Amino acid sequence: MAEQQQQRAATRSGPGRLLIAVYAIFALAATARSAVQIATKFHEAPLAYVLSAVAAVFYIVATVCLARGSATSRRVATISCTVELIGVLAVGTASVLAPSAFPDSTVWSLYGDGYGFVPVVLPILGLWWIRHTSRIAAPAPA
Amino acid sequence: MPAGADNCRVLHPLDTVLLVASLLCAVWSLVLLMLTRPVGRRWLLGALGVIELGLLVLAVAGVVELVTTQRHVSGVTFVGYLIAGLVLLPAAVWWALTERSRWGIGVLLIGCVVIPVIIVRMNQVWSGG
Numbered sequence: 001m002a003e004q005q006q007q008r009a010a011t012r013s014g015p016g017r018l019l020i021a022v023y024a025i026f027a028l029a030a031t032a033r034s035a036v037q038i039a040t041k042f043h044e045a046p047l048a049y050v051l052s053a054v055a056a057v058f059y060i061v062a063t064v065c066l067a068r069g070s071a072t073s074r075r076v077a078t079i080s081c082t083v084e085l086i087g088v089l090a091v092g093t094a095s096v097l098a099p100s101a102f103p104d105s106t107v108w109s110l111y112g113d114g115y116g117f118v119p120v121v122l123p124i125l126g127l128w129w130i131r132h133t134s135r136i137a138a139p140a141p142a
Numbered sequence: 143m144p145a146g147a148d149n150c151r152v153l154h155p156l157d158t159v160l161l162v163a164s165l166l167c168a169v170w171s172l173v174l175l176m177l178t179r180p181v182g183r184r185w186l187l188g189a190l191g192v193i194e195l196g197l198l199v200l201a202v203a204g205v206v207e208l209v210t211t212q213r214h215v216s217g218v219t220f221v222g223y224l225i226a227g228l229v230l231l232p233a234a235v236w237w238a239l240t241e242r243s244r245w246g247i248g249v250l251l252i253g254c255v256v257i258p259v260i261i262v263r264m265n266q267v268w269s270g271g
C-alpha cells in the first residue's frame with residue numbers, strides 16, 4: 001500500500017513537475033488553438049485542424065495521467081505518449097512529403113518546428129520518465 | 143498616413159516591461175535552481191505577483207482596446223491569449239509550491255519563459271498575424 005502511494009507520487013515529483021507543467025501548457029495551447037480553428041475556419045484546412053484536436057486530447061490525457069500517477073494512469077500515459085510520438089513522426093513526415101495536404105500547420109507539422117520541436121521531445125521524455133520512476137518505486141522482486 | 147497607424151497598441155510600453163521583467167525572473171529562477179540552497183524564493187514570488195498585476199492591467203486594457211478599435215482583430219484568439227497570460231503564473235506558482243524540491247523553481251522558470259511568448263503572440267494576433 002505504502003509502495004503504491006510512493007509510486008503514485010513519483011511521477012509528479014522532482015523533474016516530473018517540469019514535465020507535467022510543459023505537458024499542461026501544450027494541452028492548453030493545442031486545445032485552445034484547435035477549438036478556435038475548428039469553430040471559425042474549419043473548411044480551410046480540415047485535416048490539419050482535426051489533427052490538432054487529436055493532439056490536444058492526447059496532451060490532456062498525458063497531463064492528467066502523469067499527474068495522477070496510479071498504476072492505471074501510468075499505463076494510459078504510456079499509451080498516450082506512444083501515440084503522440086507516432087503522431088508527431090507521422091504528421092511531421094507527411095507534412096514534409098505532402099505539404100499541400102496541410103494548408104495550415106498543426107502542432108505536429110514539420111516535427112513541431114513551430115513549437116521549438118518540443119512536441120517531438122515531450123513524448124520521449126514522458127516515456128523515459130514513466131520507465132525511470134517505475135524502476136525507482138517498484139524494484140524488481142529478488 | 144501609413145495604413146497601420148492603429149497597429150501599435152496603446153499599452154505597448156507595458157508589454158515590453160512585462161516581457162523583460164518575465165525574462166529577468168526566468169534568469170533569477172535559473173540562478174536559484176543552480177544554487178545548492180535556494181534562498182530568496184519569496185522575493186521571486188513577490189516579483190511574479192507584481193508581473194501578474196501588470197498582466198491584469200494588460201488584460202483589462204486589451205479588452206477595452208479590442209472593443210474600441212476600428213480594425214478587424216481576431217477577438218477570440220486575442221482574448222484567449224489575454225486569459226492565458228492571467229492564468230499561467232497563478233497555476234505555475236501553485237504547481238511549484240506543492241513541490242518541495244528545487245524542481246518547483248523549475249516550474250516557475252517555465253512559467254516565466256512562456257509569458258513573453260504569450261505577449262509576443264498576442265501582439266501578432268493584434269496586428270493580424
